[in-house]
Amino acid sequence: MxxxxxxxxxxxxxxxxEVPQSxxxxxxxxxxxDLGMEEDRGRRFALWALLTMLGAAxxxxxxxxxxxxxxxxxxxxxxxxxxxxxxxxxxx
Numbered sequence: 001m002x003x004x005x006x007x008x009x010x011x012x013x014x015x016x017x018e019v020p021q022s023x024x025x026x027x028x029x030x031x032x033x034d035l036g037m038e039e040d041r042g043r044r045f046a047l048w049a050l051l052t053m054l055g056a057a058x059x060x061x062x063x064x065x066x067x068x069x070x071x072x073x074x075x076x077x078x079x080x081x082x083x084x085x086x087x088x089x090x091x092x
Contacts, residue, residue: 006031006050028056041069049076 007014010027019027028051035047035058044063051057052073060070 003046003050006046024054028054032056032058035063041066045069045072048073052077052080 004014007016010031011019011023013019016024031047031051035044035051038044038047048057048063057063060073064070064073
């Protein structure tokens, strides 16, 4: 699942700065519903990752039953945190 495709699917644009707050909330809600219904591990992770970036992801134990998937999600969260720290320090 391509990142831009996800943005277009849920927000009708690849530029979230163009999305009104109500449409952002609606897109996030749709993503959360789709996450709950998605059975494909890769698609599920992609949805969860975008929800994480938007500050709307469920807890890992809710989102992922498989311990390996939870570990991958933790790695992703740590990677995002390091990227944010580097950006804040002007390295980004």
